[in-house]
Amino acid sequence: MKIDILTLFPEMFAPLKTSILGRAENSGKIEFNIINIRDFSKDKHKKCDDEPFGGGAGMLMTVQPLYDALKAIVKKNSKIIFPSPIGQTLSSKKAEELSKFEHLIFVCGHYEGVDERIFQLFDIEQISIGDYVLTGGELPTMVIIDTLARFVEGVISKDSLISESFSDGLLEYPQYTRPQEFMGLKVPDVLVSGNHQQIEKWRKEQSIKRTKENRSDLLE
Ligand code: ADE
Numbered sequence: 001m002k003i004d005i006l007t008l009f010p011e012m013f014a015p016l017k018t019s020i021l022g023r024a025e026n027s028g029k030i031e032f033n034i035i036n037i038r039d040f041s042k043d044k045h046k047k048c049d050d051e052p053f054g055g056g057a058g059m060l061m062t063v064q065p066l067y068d069a070l071k072a073i074v075k076k077n078s079k080i081i082f083p084s085p086i087g088q089t090l091s092s093k094k095a096e097e098l099s100k101f102e103h104l105i106f107v108c109g110h111y112e113g114v115d116e117r118i119f120q121l122f123d124i125e126q127i128s129i130g131d132y133v134l135t136g137g138e139l140p141t142m143v144i145i146d147t148l149a150r151f152v153e154g155v156i157s158k159d160s161l162i163s164e165s166f167s168d169g170l171l172e173y174p175q176y177t178r179p180q181e182f183m184g185l186k187v188p189d190v191l192v193s194g195n196h197q198q199i200e201k202w203r204k205e206q207s208i209k210r211t212k213e214n215r216s217d218l219l220e
Helices: 010-017 019-026 063-073 092-098 138-149 158-163 196-214
Strands: 002-007 031-036 078-089 103-107 124-128
Touching (some): 002 010, 002 063, 002 138, 010 031, 019 138, 063 103, 078 138, 103 138, 124 138
Parallel strands (some): 002 103, 078 124
8 A cells, every 4th residue: 555645744754664654664565655745836935825815814725736746646546535623533444444545645734724626626535533623634644544554454463453442343351461460450360261261251241341431322
């Protein structure tokens, strides 16, 4: 999979080089390409923002640099995403759906927003990461990439995907590792019993209990 990211702040994407995403790129599973929108500005000062017609607070991203940047990279099979609080909220299901595309393009908005005409010129899906407003699209882009990357073949183990929260509509059960006792707190006996049927049963019960306590809306 190839992921192009259009942004005015390329330096914000340094975290893509580390940990699991860094490994995914080094092993050729995902290719990241960060593109500076400013490089496409035809303005003599490389300006990419302007005041909104009709007045109002702040500046908007102008349509020309974005149009030219997208035109240069978009292909028939590309999926373009614009993180925005007005989109549908991201879910694990949506992330899995996105992981199936050969080519994703993320357009990061900044300032007060972007000239609406870009959405008439290209087929762009807006995706929100929650009911709050961030200062730009860079962090939500990283959130969306991080979660979809988990579904790209070979990025994490299949077992990890199966037992995680939301994979079966429930939250993940509690987990423990060595030492078996710490500050007087013991690991539940069933987990060291060696009885795999009992372990599975306990984990399922714990998942249901947690989901009821923390996210009863998931059980409706
Ligand atoms: N940009 C600003 N706020 C956002 C949000 N909540 N989700 C996605 N993109 C955003």
